[in-house]
Amino acid sequence: MKKFNLFTEIIVVAKNDFARAINSAKKFAISYEGKILYEPFSPTLISIFEGSIAPLSPLAKDLSRPMSTMLGSNYKIVEDGDRILIKASGAWQEIIGYNQKRSLYNDTTADGIDTFLDKDLEAIGWHATEFSIGYREIVEQFEGQCEGILLCIEQESPYQFSGLGFLFDLDHARKIAFEYCVTTINDKLKNDADFATLTKDEAEAAEYFKAL
Numbered sequence: 550m551k552k553f554n555l556f557t558e559i560i561v562v563a564k565n566d567f568a569r570a571i572n573s574a575k576k577f578a579i580s581y582e583g584k585i586l587y588e589p590f591s592p593t594l595i596s597i598f599e600g601s602i603a604p605l606s607p608l609a610k611d612l613s614r615p616m617s618t619m620l621g622s623n624y625k626i627v628e629d630g631d632r633i634l635i636k637a638s639g640a641w642q643e644i645i646g647y648n649q650k651r652s653l654y655n656d657t658t659a660d661g662i663d664t665f666l667d668k669d670l671e672a673i674g675w676h677a678t679e680f681s682i683g684y685r686e687i688v689e690q691f692e693g694q695c696e697g698i699l700l701c702i703e704q705e706s707p708y709q710f711s712g713l714g715f716l717f718d719l720d721h722a723r724k725i726a727f728e729y730c731v732t733t734i735n736d737k738l739k740n741d742a743d744f745a746t747l748t749k750d751e752a753e754a755a756e757y758f759k760a761l
Contacts, residue, residue: 550697550714553581553595555638556704560597562633564616571602571619578647579635581700592651595698595715597637598624599647641702641711648700652713653722654688656701662688669723672757677730679754680737680744688714690729695722731758 558581566585570577578586579598586594602619616633617626623640626633637644645657653670654662662684665671674684691714692699701712716722734755737744747755 550692550695550699550716552699552701552703554701554703555597555636555641555644556702560635560637562635564628564631564633567616567619567633571616574601576601581698583635593715594648594651595700596647597635597640597644638702644700645711645713648713648715651715652700653691653697653716653719654684654714656688657711657713661685667719667723670719670726673723673726673730676754676757677734679748679751680730680734682730682733686733687726687729690725691716691722694725697722727758734758 560579560581560583562579562583562585570585570587573587576588576599578590578594578596580586581595581597586596590596590599598620600620616628620626620635621640623637623643625636625639628634645655649655649657651666653666654664656662665674665684670687674687677683677687691697695716696718697714697716699712699714701710703710703712738755744751
């Protein structure tokens with residue numbers, strides 16, 4: 550997976566596309582890749598903005614409105630020739646709201662990751678907890694071996710991290726997660742005295758992973 554850190558990334562949008570969207574009065578999205586999209590949005594969309602721009606009132610005294618203000622005060626926008634450059638880290642809370650329903654996992658709270666949106670991966674994660682395998686451990690396999698985007702804000706000092714995970718190939722992710730759990734559980738069954746005798750739930754989990 551690739552990190553897309555909104556503290557450091559600049560989203561580049563074609564100025565003509567941006568102007569067309571803000572003048573359309575339609576709801577539109579700006580993807581992390583800088584594409585302008587209109588409703589209905591794809592379930593695979595990863596956005597840094599979703600909404601519509603209210604037209605100016607005909608009674609307004611100043612009918613000019615700079616592009617730098619169009620998305621609100623949480624976005625920093627610079628016009629650069631035929632491009633619009635957007636810094637979106639200040640809008641992180643809004644961005645979570647846009648994307649949470651489409652992300653595979655949510656690592657934006659102090660509680661950490663406790664569920665997967667995909668039902669098959671959630672079944673793997675739920676059974677794995679019987680052998681003290683946490684969601685974070687499984688996510689580390691995704692982040693190291695799978696194609697996807699970790700949309701986040703991350704800074705070093707003082708350290709801050711908040712992120713949403715998106716995977717491009719769920720079948721591959723399910724395979725990676727399942728194989729990791731099987732290997733880890735088999736090792737615990739052989740070497741961890743805590744699992745010398747299994748509870749009913751542990752036995753069911755071991756059977757799920759074909760570890761018995």
